[in-house]
Amino acid sequence: MDHPGDIAESSLPAAWRTLAARGVPRRFGKGMLLIQEGDRDDTLFIILAGRVQAFSKDDQESGREIVYNDYGPADFVVGEMSLDGGPRSASVRAIEPTHCVAVTRQTLREHIAANPEFAFELLAHVIGRARAATKAAREIAFFNVYDRVTRLLNGLAVERPDGTRIIQGSLTHKSIASRAGCSREMVSRLMKDLETGGFVATEGRDMVLRRRLPSGW
Numbered sequence: 001m002d003h004p005g006d007i008a009e010s011s012l013p014a015a016w017r018t019l020a021a022r023g024v025p026r027r028f029g030k031g032m033l034l035i036q037e038g039d040r041d042d043t044l045f046i047i048l049a050g051r052v053q054a055f056s057k058d059d060q061e062s063g064r065e066i067v068y069n070d071y072g073p074a075d076f077v078v079g080e081m082s083l084d085g086g087p088r089s090a091s092v093r094a095i096e097p098t099h100c101v102a103v104t105r106q107t108l109r110e111h112i113a114a115n116p117e118f119a120f121e122l123l124a125h126v127i128g129r130a131r132a133a134t135k136a137a138r139e140i141a142f143f144n145v146y147d148r149v150t151r152l153l154n155g156l157a158v159e160r161p162d163g164t165r166i167i168q169g170s171l172t173h174k175s176i177a178s179r180a181g182c183s184r185e186m187v188s189r190l191m192k193d194l195e196t197g198g199f200v201a202t203e204g205r206d207m208v209l210r211r212r213l214p215s216g217w
Helices: 005-009 014-020 105-114 118-142 145-156 173-180 184-196
Strands: 024-028 033-035 043-057 065-071 091-104 165-167 200-203 206-209
Touching: 014 043, 014 091, 014 105, 014 118, 024 043, 033 043, 065 118, 065 173, 091 105, 105 118, 118 145, 145 165, 145 173, 145 184, 145 206, 173 184, 184 200
Parallel strands: none
Antiparallel strands: 024 091, 033 091, 043 065, 043 091, 165 206, 200 206
């Protein structure tokens, strides 16, 4: 698809399609950075196709990182937290080939001036992201590692006709640890026990939850 045809055929809400039409189309291959943490930039990205991941790395260069979330066309925008002129609070990379539209703060200001009601759309979006961040912080504070890991797995799994649930794609122990806020070693021990107990199995690159995960470990 070519811009702006991509926009017309996308699942974007109507209010965001009008803004996207003002932006510049960009394409990113898997693994490419859209946003670098710490940079000062005023661009937000409206996702038309593909998927991206927001994350941070340890300042000590230990290789450790924490994954905040994955975003796709249904989430439709990343990078909005830098619109105040401050440094980027997280990095964002493409985890599959991604097509998006880049919109600068000036373009956004012009769009809001022409469509004042859009300010409420943007505010609602930012509030939603803030609520998600609060929920994530709450889980780290009040749930132990096992609870966080199983809540993650349950949230990613999709039920199949045979009653089992599947998590498609390569979900590594490192990725689980990054999302759950714990060490990879802890995840490996936990997953080994779940596999031994017949709760979890692998099918190619996919993970299958064969039974309801136990409430405790």
